[in-house]
Amino acid sequence: xxxxxxxxxxxxxxxxxxxxxxxxxxxxxxxxxxxxxxxxxxxxxxxxxxxxxxxxxxxxxxxxxxxxxxxxxxxxxxxxxxxxxxxxxxxxxxxxxxxxxxxxxxxxxxxxxxxxx
Amino acid sequence: xxxxxxxxxxxxxxxxxxxxxxxxxxxxxxxxxxxxxxxxxxxxxxxxxxxxxxxxxxxxxxxxxxxxxxxxxxxxxxxxxxxxxxxxxxxxxxxxxxxxxxxxxxxxxxxxxxxxxx
Numbered sequence: 749x750x751x752x753x754x755x756x757x758x759x760x761x762x763x764x765x766x767x768x769x770x771x772x773x774x775x776x777x778x779x780x781x782x783x784x785x786x787x788x789x790x791x792x793x794x795x796x797x798x799x800x801x802x803x804x805x806x807x808x809x810x811x812x813x814x815x816x817x818x819x820x821x822x823x824x825x826x827x828x829x830x831x832x833x834x835x836x837x838x839x840x841x842x843x844x845x846x847x848x849x850x851x852x853x854x855x856x857x858x859x860x861x862x863x864x865x
Numbered sequence: 866x867x868x869x870x871x872x873x874x875x876x877x878x879x880x881x882x883x884x885x886x887x888x889x890x891x892x893x894x895x896x897x898x899x900x901x902x903x904x905x906x907x908x909x910x911x912x913x914x915x916x917x918x919x920x921x922x923x924x925x926x927x928x929x930x931x932x933x934x935x936x937x938x939x940x941x942x943x944x945x946x947x948x949x950x951x952x953x954x955x956x957x958x959x960x961x962x963x964x965x966x967x968x969x970x971x972x973x974x975x976x977x978x979x980x981x982x983x
Contacts, residue, residue, distance in 0.1 A: 805893040805937025814927035820920075829952055862932035863916050 777815045777848050784853025787846055790838060791854075798857035812859020818851040894940040894969040901974030904967050908959055909975075921955060936969075936976035943968040 788799070791810070796802050799810030810818060824830035825839035826847075842850070905913075909931075912918045918928045931939060945951035946960035947968075963971070 802935060802938075805935050806941045807935065808938040809934055813930055816926040817929045820924060820926040831950060860933035861930040863913070863930040 777819055777851055779815070779845075779848035779850070779852035781849075781853050781856050784849035784851070787849055788853055791850065794834070799854040800857055800859055809859065809861055810854040811857035812861040813854060814863075815848075815851040815855035818854055819847050822847040822850065893935075893937050894972055896936065896940075896966075896969030896971070896973030898970065898973040898977040901967075901970030901972070904963070905971050905974050908963070909971065912955075920953070931975045934975055936972040939972035939975055940968050943971065 791799060794803055794807050795810050800812070802809060821830065822839050822842060823844075825832065825835040826842065828836060839847075912928050913931050919925050920928060942951065943960045943963060944965075946953060946956040947963065949957065960968070
């Protein structure tokens with residue numbers, strides 16, 4: 749009886765893991781656009797309205813960017829793999845869920861960015 | 866002829882340089898988008914021109930959209946990849962092969978093109 753319960757648990761765990769892997773590979777990030785909007789005030793000071801109008805030419809447009817790229821950039825800034833005095837500081841204060849929310853928020857904004865050429 | 870560089874001209878030049886220096890990194894690099902386009906097709910479009918492209922293992926995520934991106938940012942990113950300040954093996958390899966002019970041209974191409982494609 750114990751063994752079959754364990755087996756059931758193992759099957760559930762495996763299917764959850766498989767679902768998680770699938771979600772990640774489909775690059776659907778479990779973020780919330782509205783939550784991201786409320787967390788984006790700091791970002792907009794430099795990246796502009798909706799992340800689409802940066803205040804300086806060397807700052808990137810974030811609006812419309814791929815969400816998993818934004819998430820990866822924030823994680824790299826937090827870990828220190830990617831270095832930028834401003835961004836390292838901002839990212840250090842973010843939790844993973846904050847990053848996901850910001851990523852889906854910026855990805856959803858109107859943008860001049862295109863992935864092809 | 867000697868007056869070509871008269872004081873007012875020299876002064877305004879100095880002011881311009883001074884202003885640029887005060888805003889140090891905020892410079893939009895001048896580049897040739899036509900030359901950049903040729904470079905970009907050869908070097909960049911294999912990944913950035915293919916919808917759905919992902920980075921290589923171990924960190925897998927979509928390569929960024931760069932059509933329509935700010936030229937100053939693209940130029941800064943390429944320089945950072947070449948110097949090693951920004952760490953991505955694929956981009957380091959590609960950026961290392963680019964001269965400063967190539968980087969300016971490629972940046973101008975992507976920024977000016979606006980991603981409309983041809």
